[in-house]
Amino acid sequence: MASDLVTTAIEGSKLRPLEKALTGIHGLDEITGGGLPRGRPTLLVGDAGSGKTLMAMEFLVRGAAQYDEPGVFMSFEETADELARNVASLGFDLSDLVARGRVIVDHVHINPAEFQEAGEYDLEGLFVRLGYQMDEIGARRVVLDSIEALFAGLLNAVILRSELRRLFDWLKERGATAVITGERGTTSLTRQGLEEYISDCVILLDHRVVDLVATRRLRIVKYRGSRHGTNEYPFLVGDRGLSIVPVTSLSLQHVASDERISTGISRLDAMLGGYGYYRGSSVLISGTAGTGKTSLAAHLAFATCRGGERVLYFSFEESPGQIMRNMRSIGLDLEPWVRQGLLQFSSARPTVYGLEVHLAAMQQAIDSFRPAVVIFDPVTAFEAIGKETDIKSMLMRLVDTLKAGQISGLFTSLTPGGRPPEQSEVGISSVMDTWILLKEIEIGGERNRGLYILKSRGMAHSNQIREFQLTGHGVELLDVYVGPAGVLTGSARLAQEAQDNAEMLGLQDEVERRQLALEGKRKMMAAQISALQAQLAADEAEAEGVISELQQRRARMARDRDEMARSRQADQ
Numbered sequence: 001m002a003s004d005l006v007t008t009a010i011e012g013s014k015l016r017p018l019e020k021a022l023t024g025i026h027g028l029d030e031i032t033g034g035g036l037p038r039g040r041p042t043l044l045v046g047d048a049g050s051g052k053t054l055m056a057m058e059f060l061v062r063g064a065a066q067y068d069e070p071g072v073f074m075s076f077e078e079t080a081d082e083l084a085r086n087v088a089s090l091g092f093d094l095s096d097l098v099a100r101g102r103v104i105v106d107h108v109h110i111n112p113a114e115f116q117e118a119g120e121y122d123l124e125g126l127f128v129r130l131g132y133q134m135d136e137i138g139a140r141r142v143v144l145d146s147i148e149a150l151f152a153g154l155l156n157a158v159i160l161r162s163e164l165r166r167l168f169d170w171l172k173e174r175g176a177t178a179v180i181t182g183e184r185g186t187t188s189l190t191r192q193g194l195e196e197y198i199s200d201c202v203i204l205l206d207h208r209v210v211d212l213v214a215t216r217r218l219r220i221v222k223y224r225g226s227r228h229g230t231n232e233y234p235f236l237v238g239d240r241g242l243s244i245v246p247v248t249s250l251s252l253q254h255v256a257s258d259e260r261i262s263t264g265i266s267r268l269d270a271m272l273g274g275y276g277y278y279r280g281s282s283v284l285i286s287g288t289a290g291t292g293k294t295s296l297a298a299h300l301a302f303a304t305c306r307g308g309e310r311v312l313y314f315s316f317e318e319s320p321g322q323i324m325r326n327m328r329s330i331g332l333d334l335e336p337w338v339r340q341g342l343l344q345f346s347s348a349r350p351t352v353y354g355l356e357v358h359l360a361a362m363q364q365a366i367d368s369f370r371p372a373v374v375i376f377d378p379v380t381a382f383e384a385i386g387k388e389t390d391i392k393s394m395l396m397r398l399v400d401t402l403k404a405g406q407i408s409g410l411f412t413s414l415t416p417g418g419r420p421p422e423q424s425e426v427g428i429s430s431v432m433d434t435w436i437l438l439k440e441i442e443i444g445g446e447r448n449r450g451l452y453i454l455k456s457r458g459m460a461h462s463n464q465i466r467e468f469q470l471t472g473h474g475v476e477l478l479d480v481y482v483g484p485a486g487v488l489t490g491s492a493r494l495a496q497e498a499q500d501n502a503e504m505l506g507l508q509d510e511v512e513r514r515q516l517a518l519e520g521k522r523k524m525m526a527a528q529i530s531a532l533q534a535q536l537a538a539d540e541a542e543a544e545g546v547i548s549e550l551q552q553r554r555a556r557m558a559r560d561r562d563e564m565a566r567s568r569q570a571d572q
Helices: 003-014 052-066 080-088 096-097 124-137 157-173 266-271 293-306 320-329 335-339 355-369 377-383 388-404 490-567
Strands: 043-044 071-075 103-107 141-145 177-183 201-209 213-223 233-238 240-242 282-287 309-317 343-347 372-378 409-412 432-442 447-454 466-471 476-477
Touching: 043 052, 043 157, 043 372, 052 071, 052 080, 052 096, 052 103, 052 141, 052 177, 052 240, 071 124, 080 096, 080 103, 080 233, 080 309, 096 103, 103 124, 124 213, 141 320, 213 355, 233 355, 240 355, 266 476, 282 293, 282 388, 293 320, 293 335, 293 372, 293 409, 293 432, 293 476, 309 355, 320 343, 343 355, 355 388, 377 388, 377 409, 388 409
Parallel strands: 043 177, 043 201, 071 103, 071 141, 141 177, 282 409, 282 432, 309 343, 309 372, 372 409
Antiparallel strands: 201 213, 213 233, 233 240, 432 447, 447 466, 466 476
16 A cells, blocks of 8 residues: 555656746756746855845846746845845846836845844744735745845754744745855855755855956756756856856757858858858867968958848957957958947957856857857967866857857967967867968068868868968968979969969960961962962863864864765765
8 A cells, every 4th residue: 555655656746847937047047957946945055245146136036027926035134225226237127126016125134233042033923024025916936135144143053953944844835936045154065054955956156266367156056856967157247147158068969051151252262162161160260370360250250241140259369449450451341340230349358257257258248149150369368267178168168059059150279389280279179160270381581371271071172272462452362383392482482473474475475486387388378279270270261262162173074074065966
């Protein structure tokens, strides 16, 4: 009998999976598999400044505004006005939600200095107050901020733990999806060492400083009844709320497009099978300083904007004004595209944030602008704030995000002098679909620019090293000239061109001379033929005259013979 009851309970649980409440926080619903446990308490733990109150408030506000779930925010530290001003920086109009009866913000003043333990301590008054507010607006979400302030005056550890458990049980009985914030402990996860055990979901927030760079991170410590991400996830507090970026790469289920987009350089398109890059592919342009990496990136940006699509340009070494001024020198005026809203620059020194915050900020900018092409110039600038493995991990996540959205990404990479050119400094060449290498070619005391395609997946591409120049009308790829020592560039190429031209002129002269000689012979033969034809005509005329005279003589002779015969009456 007992076994049957257990089996029934298990079968019933399979039919009723854990219900979840969407938070609306970018990235959090993804790593939690659909949000926080509905009707159960979730504990947000973290040090001061880690973002606990902001995350709890965004959970409440988005629930009321997006999911028709009113909520109550009970604060034991900040007043309603202070909270409204704080969350206004995230773009949330808390006062409007309060006025429309979608949210109640209640500040409960608790001063530990005024506490004096006498008799039993219980939370019955809190339950009555909170229950009334929940019933007033039909609240389905509750936030308590923070639990340390609530129990600040209670010194008896046994009673404190009992009341903590009672609080969590009461919230479950009410069916409220609750978020409780708490301070991190020194020897345990929380101050009391009990909250993490009685909570159904525990999320740890961290604000750390490494090498003078501050980074916020989130980790789901536990989540009863649900699978969830277990890594540390960077998150960013932006002007539209929190944004969390998973550290693990997305599944390799990207759609591979057959559509091509132009590089903006017709002869480079020809080298890439005649059509350019694949849409949604990742392109790496590497080379030493001054080889023209930014110029090639600007050509792609110009061509994309000219086609009516958007481009997001992340610059980590130059300001937008400097880039636009420099590109005008090669005939690319990017400023009109900026004014039309097709080109957007985002420029910041890498040392402003940590790698994770940069990733979150770039992800947020991409989601907001929705570009067709994203340019990162150069990714090697991140070497100042992270190790190669960390940079590679960040860029791989970025590549996966772009591929999932069918967004073409172009990455420039600086190769220091003395290093092998066929090596990307941040180790991302393996995840790139197309890799173009720019290099300096030294011949005859000159340094010239050369370009060749190391790889381009899924298309036939040129294997030639092409010299190119930065001209007043953009990047110009030149014809290939090969000498005994290899590809000729600069003055050596010009000398070879002059030699080839001279040889061509000599051949042309010889052809013309032989053509003239042949024409002379043709005319002479024509004259001889004309003379022979004239002689033949004269001979024919003379012969015809003789023949006519002979025929006449023969006729006369016949007549004379007939007349003589008749005169002699020789015959009847």
